[in-house]
Amino acid sequence: MSAHRPPTDAATSARMSRQRRVGTKPEIALRKELHRRGARFFVDRAPLPGLRRRADIVFPRRKIAVYVDGCFWHSCPEHATFPKNNAEWWAEKLAGNVTRDRDTDARLRAAGWTVVRVWEHETADTAADQVLNALISEV
Numbered sequence: 001m002s003a004h005r006p007p008t009d010a011a012t013s014a015r016m017s018r019q020r021r022v023g024t025k026p027e028i029a030l031r032k033e034l035h036r037r038g039a040r041f042f043v044d045r046a047p048l049p050g051l052r053r054r055a056d057i058v059f060p061r062r063k064i065a066v067y068v069d070g071c072f073w074h075s076c077p078e079h080a081t082f083p084k085n086n087a088e089w090w091a092e093k094l095a096g097n098v099t100r101d102r103d104t105d106a107r108l109r110a111a112g113w114t115v116v117r118v119w120e121h122e123t124a125d126t127a128a129d130q131v132l133n134a135l136i137s138e139v
């Protein structure tokens with residue numbers, strides 16, 4: 001078995017193909033809501049040169065990076081699920097994602113950035129509130 005392509009069940013395959021699309025539904029809803037409120041930003045950009053990890057929404061001048069974290073991929077405390085096929089592979093993979101998220105946060109903060117993470121299960125309205133709060137409070 002290749003480390004990159006575990007055999008998957010139908011639900012997991014569907015999930016993976018959704019993930020590959022640029023801009024998930026919650027991301028698009030959040031972008032729309034932010035636009036509606038007058039915010040202007042960049043989409044799907046790497047905030048730090050040399051760190052090849054894109055943020056979903058970036059305010060470069062304000063140094064704010066926004067991530068819309070998928071409940072499955074980022075193990076949301078309310079909706080995390082673990083595929084039963086290849087359970088060990090998935091546990092490792094998903095734990096690795098969380099570790100990488102925290103590492104990304106740390107690197108961005110060290111470079112003076114504010115990181116805003118919202119869950120995909122949050123409404124666009126709630127998510128937009130969090131982003132705008134960061135825009136207001138950031139010095």
Ligand SMILES: [Zn+2]
Nearest residue numbers: 071076079121
């Ligand atoms: Zn969730």
